[in-house]
Amino acid sequence: DAGVIQSPRHEVTEMGQEVTLRCKPISGHDYLFWYRQTMMRGLELLIYFNNNVPIDDSGMPEDRFSAKMPNASFSTLKIQPSEPRDSAVYFCASSDRREQYFGPGTRLTVT
Amino acid sequence: AQSVTQLGSHVSVSEGALVLLRCNYSSSVPPYLFWYVQYPNQGLQLLLKYTTGATLVKGINGFEAEFKKSETSFHLTKPSAHMSDAAEYFCAVSDQAAGNKLTFGGGTRVLVKP
Numbered sequence: 001d002a003g004v005i006q007s008p009r010h011e012v013t014e015m016g017q018e019v020t021l022r023c024k025p026i027s028g029h030d031y032l033f034w035y036r037q038t039m040m041r042g043l044e045l046l047i048y049f050n051n052n053v054p055i056d057d058s059g060m061p062e063d064r065f066s067a068k069m070p071n072a073s074f075s076t077l078k079i080q081p082s083e084p085r086d087s088a089v090y091f092c093a094s095s096d097r098r099e100q101y102f103g104p105g106t107r108l109t110v111t
Numbered sequence: 112a113q114s115v116t117q118l119g120s121h122v123s124v125s126e127g128a129l130v131l132l133r134c135n136y137s138s139s140v141p142p143y144l145f146w147y148v149q150y151p152n153q154g155l156q157l158l159l160k161y162t163t164g165a166t167l168v169k170g171i172n173g174f175e176a177e178f179k180k181s182e183t184s185f186h187l188t189k190p191s192a193h194m195s196d197a198a199e200y201f202c203a204v205s206d207q208a209a210g211n212k213l214t215f216g217g218g219t220r221v222l223v224k225p
Contacts, residue, residue, distance in 0.1 A: 043215040091154060095211045102154035
């Protein structure tokens with residue numbers, strides 16, 4: 001398996017624009033997690049899904065953030081409108097209940 | 112609720128010296144514990160994990176960690192540091208009931224001096 005795949009790897013956008021981050025989990029994994037990493041706040045869990053259903057979105061910063069998982073092989077994290085404080089590395093991870101496997105991350109810069 | 116505390120956000124060691132990274136956790140249920148490593152501009156990679164059984168756990172790259180329930184600790188060690196060990200290390204505790212949902216510590220950045 002190719003592991004968890006994230007795209008794009010880097011995204012630079014202007015404040016106010018919509019940003020969509022994408023994730024393909026490892027086949028067969030039934031849990032998917034979205035994290036955000038910043039220098040100030042470290043690694044934060046934003047939301048996680050089980051069998052494509054959102055279970056806990058209490059880490060989502062505000063209504064500008066939304067996440068979907070339309071099927072077992074694809075998830076998106078959308079920010080609309082984006083703000084400079086959203087600049088961070090966003091990680092997707094999938095789990096087979098024994099271990100989480102992380103993707104390489106998307107580095108988002110909002111100017 | 113679970114939490115993880117890593118003592119020391121930065122650690123500097125000489126090449127060949129012992130690496131010791133400290134991790135303390137709190138959990139209301141028997142914990143699953145993990146150490147992840149993150150190299151610059153990369154994702155997190157699992158170093159080792161404790162689930163049940165033997166409390167001394169060996170991982171990749173010569174690292175090991177010992178689960179001490181009485182001290183609620185899971186410290187990571189490596190007898191002899193290598194330049195390639197320079198990275199950031201994260202300790203995490205799992206909520207097994209939530210598909211291995213992880214709560215991370217703040218991370219410890221390791222600098223290896225020649």
